[in-house]
Amino acid sequence: TRKITSDEAAQCASEAIQIIGSIQPHGFQLVLDADTLQIVQHSSNILDILTAGSSASGYPELIGSHISQWVEFANIESLAALSSKKSVVLEIKESGRVKSSDWGCFAHRADGWISLEFSPSTGSEYDSRVLLSQIDNMVALLKASHDETALFQTLVGQLQEYTQYDRVMMYRFLPDWSGEVVAEAVSEREDIKYKGLRFPAEDIPKQARELYALSPIRLFADIDAKPCPLEPALLPNGQPLNQSLSILRSMSPVHRHYLKNMQVSASLSLSIKKGDTLWGMVVCHHNDPKVPTNDVVSQLRISGELFSEIITSYLIPAEKIKRLTYLMNAQSYIEASFNQAKMANISAALFESVLLKIQTITQYHFIGIIYREQSYILEGSSFLRLGDHTIEALKNLFSTPDAIYFQSEKLHQEKGEIPGLNGMVGIAMIRAKVPNDFYVFIGKEEVAKSIQWGGAPQTVNIVIENNERHLEPRSSFALWRQNISGESSPWQEQDRNLLEIIFNAGKDFFSTKHSQMRINQL
Ligand code: BLA
Structure with a gap:
């Protein structure tokens, strides 16, 4: 392995x-020309089944014979209307050689052909x-x-x-x-x-x-x-039968x-x-x-x-409605958190109150805002001012001057630790493009993940038989635990939506705040 x-x-x-060329032997199959309803292909077990209990002589040649010589359907016209999307049950009459008391028929159109598949109808205890x-x-x-x-x-x-x-x-x-x-x-x-x-x-x-x-x-x-081959192997047009919708197809x-x-x-x-x-x-x-x-x-x-x-x-x-309702509530709550702070000066106290409120509804461990010279973060329950090295490292996460969004679930492996924020391994960050003075990020701590696999994944057995290499599925399905470290839980669409809500609410707030301050200064 x-x-x-x-x-x-x-x-x-x-x-x-889907073109495996054989069926399972518990049933049998006939393939017809859609126009003439003559048999063009059949499963190899058919004669045994059709002639069971009688001598084989007196039976017509299968290939080229009309379907009604073998099976009588209650409504033969329905064959013309068969769908190539779905196989349907056809009603078999007792009068033909194939009896409805023994067999049920699934029929569908397979490209230009009509496929009739017969499965046992007796023995149903349901x-x-x-x-x-x-x-x-x-x-x-x-x-x-x-x-x-x-x-x-x-x-x-x-x-x-x-x-x-x-x-x-x-x-x-x-x-x-x-x-x-x-x-x-x-x-x-x-x-x-x-x-x-x-x-x-x-x-x-x-x-x-x-x-x-x-x-x-x-x-x-x-x-x-043992699978029963379809005979002849190819249809009159030289193609194998498309068995996509087949219920008897061998696996x-x-x-x-x-x-x-x-x-x-x-x-x-x-x-x-x-x-x-x-x-x-x-x-x-x-x-x-x-x-x-x-x-x-x-x-x-x-x-x-x-x-x-x-x-x-x-x-x-139902899932979608739940998500959207949450996002709508979060949006009005987050906008209100900024608005309630409207009268205050742009100060540490303002950032602290806003970040705490946002954390209450979003539950992120890290929420940070960088606005011009003011940069703060809420890490768990501690409110901190960000140092210059930290800010620089955060800004450097954007790989190009045009980039406005960055996310990672394994920051330490992908970009290295952010100084001062060693515990943050997952980050999603967005910034204003012009002027380049406003950043919002949310962050997550490591979650130790353990995935329980049914057998070690991505392993195969290679078997050499008659000088040929064969690939075989793994032979053990016993519990195999994979431990993953250094990663946060994955970022979902909802996280990105929340980040954008915080960003937009903040941008609105700071732009009006600043124009107000300018007015006040006049
Ligand atoms: C098909 N693999 C399948 C099917 C299942 C599984 C359910 C559908 C066929 C069926 O109904 O049985 C897998 N079965 C499972 C899983 C569980 C289970 C995951 O019970 C868990 C409890 N398989 C391999 C490898 C290959 C492979 C290495 O492990 C290829 C090299 C192939 N699996 C494979 C193929 C099919 C298949 C080709 C299609 C079978 C067919 O429809 O003909």
Whole structure:
């Protein structure tokens, strides 16, 4: 095991998983010419399935035969209207060779072709109405409270109960595409294992994330089952079948290895999106092979889409409203802090009173203002005048004469300590461009960060087999703690907004104050 290189990460992301050319053997697939409805490609297992229980003779040649010789649909016209964005369930009639009592059909348009995928319809022990009513309850819960952790936990709990997978997790992406398991529910034979752990971005490479933003669900029924190739390998136009929306697509062998290393036999995942972007995933694991029937797949797909709706329409706006309300309150409070000081002279007492008020509402450990010859800082509860070296070092943080904004989360590593302010490791600072006489900054102390990873991140196994180098996912997912020092918590958009509010309120105040003083002097 060693660290993954950027070349290797690129190699992971270059595997063409959407044209893998095979499907999982628990179902079968037929691909039709969209105009003639003749079969142009099929999965290799189809004859076994279609001729099960009878002698193979008397069956027409598959390739070139019309679909109705094999399957009768309740509404064959609907084939012409299939979408290339979403696969839909088609109703199969009992009269054909493929019986609706045995199979359900998902259909979609794959570029110019019609893809029909058949999954088992028997053996369903679930009532689909149960899931929908659970989701209904969740929406009610969310409207009542915006506690997202509780919401995610309820969701995975209900999905675990409904699907009976051994482990159901809510996986949430972070800005760098690493991710965290934010909720986890397990069956009686499993323990909570991954909740709170972080996983690196490479575990779900870029092309997989892009694909998952398009396709709402994927399942891996049995990691040991041998994939069935699509035959012939290429369509009449010489291209491989685009399997982006396929529900039977066989999965990347690298990912198969990953699941094996996790001691998982079957997985299922739902894409959770915020608008068009992938926000997270519901990830289910099972210790034995598991083939969800086609109606369970449909229900899960709907629940994933509904949950995406919930995230986009309730959760995100609720967060935004909270943030904006805070900023609006902060703005009027900060403006008032300056205005209340209006009658006073520009003095140390004025700075102290203003800085204290700003700290009350913003909670920053360091808040500093440099205005002409007056430079003060509030550090925790101490109010201090800034020395010349400190001021110079602060001003030098702007790398060009034009720069008006600077921020760092690891000032000591990036620029060195500011003399007199050794405890400040995070800083965000803004200045007036002309005249160059007004600066405001906010600062933070170090936070000792400890990230708990599910296995040492960015490590892979390199395996040499038949003289070929293979990349394999890491084999241990045991807790691996990464300690980070010398950094503050990250600066967010809200910090920048607050800094601008302080800056603008201060600028207004000092410019009117000075014009007043000039008037007084006349
Ligand atoms: C796919 N990786 C995935 C998927 C998940 C994860 C959920 C989606 C497929 C599925 O539903 O199973 C990752 N699974 C996780 C994580 C947890 C989990 C983080 O349970 C945490 C609890 N993977 C690697 C490396 C590579 C890699 C090094 O670790 C590449 C070299 C690749 N992962 C990889 C690929 C896919 C994948 C290619 C796509 C599989 C497919 O859709 O065909």
